[in-house]
Amino acid sequence: MGRMLEPLELADALEAVWQAKVLQGKKVLITAGPTFEAIDPVRGITNASSGKLGYAVAQAALDAGAEVVLVSGPTCLTAPSRAKTIQVVSAQEMFDAVERDVAGCDIFIGVAAVADYRVANASVQKIKKDGSSLTLELTQNPDILASVASHPDAPFCVGFAAESENLYENAEAKRRRKRLPLLAANLAQQAIGSDENELVLFDDDGAHPLPRALKNIVARQLIDHIARLVSPRLK
Ligand code: C5P
Numbered sequence: 001m002g003r004m005l006e007p008l009e010l011a012d013a014l015e016a017v018w019q020a021k022v023l024q025g026k027k028v029l030i031t032a033g034p035t036f037e038a039i040d041p042v043r044g045i046t047n048a049s050s051g052k053l054g055y056a057v058a059q060a061a062l063d064a065g066a067e068v069v070l071v072s073g074p075t076c077l078t079a080p081s082r083a084k085t086i087q088v089v090s091a092q093e094m095f096d097a098v099e100r101d102v103a104g105c106d107i108f109i110g111v112a113a114v115a116d117y118r119v120a121n122a123s124v125q126k127i128k129k130d131g132s133s134l135t136l137e138l139t140q141n142p143d144i145l146a147s148v149a150s151h152p153d154a155p156f157c158v159g160f161a162a163e164s165e166n167l168y169e170n171a172e173a174k175r176r177r178k179r180l181p182l183l184a185a186n187l188a189q190q191a192i193g194s195d196e197n198e199l200v201l202f203d204d205d206g207a208h209p210l211p212r213a214l215k216n217i218v219a220r221q222l223i224d225h226i227a228r229l230v231s232p233r234l235k
Contacts (some may be wrong), residue, residue, distance in 0.1 A: 069084045
């Protein structure tokens, strides 16, 4: 009372006013950004991901009327004000946060670029250079999406794939391997760090290329597609 909303919150609220509420009453859990796996207190392994698309998907789901939980790796972005946001660093922390919040979710969207491996024995102290080479032993991280998809009462699971070549073959193969009803794929070199993206959606009906557009527009189209699959009467 008596204080104007922050301008960005005001813009968010206005944006939401004219969106069709296609996910009204749905709870959506989204992972976004990269994960960071420590090598020692100052070094680590990470993936190239700005988090922009994941945050845009979270905003689009909110605008579509959903309750949104956003589990985010380290990014420079401001979280959508109406989402419950959980900040994490490593893949294991992202896995734990997702497992804690997944109960009762209708839709899970794994946009995060999760590091496939972590360092087996991260050093407590900074590793000193001694002029010779350094070998790191890597252990595989849990596959968050595959774990959620294998729950007995799994939500509708959406995967992402960033490919560097043969987009259609690789993406459809990944969708089948992970047994996902929907997978969104792009060419990594066209998307990373950019404000725009060009997605192809793969579902049981085949491939649906979306036109290249700003990530928030692409995110809205993805949410509309998910809503049509989750509630077929919206078709
Ligand atoms: O197999 P790949 O890592 O390319 O699959 C990408 C999809 O799987 C993305 O949706 C990503 O968020 C998810 N993923 C995950 N946990 C991992 C690796 C990938 O949730 N450890």
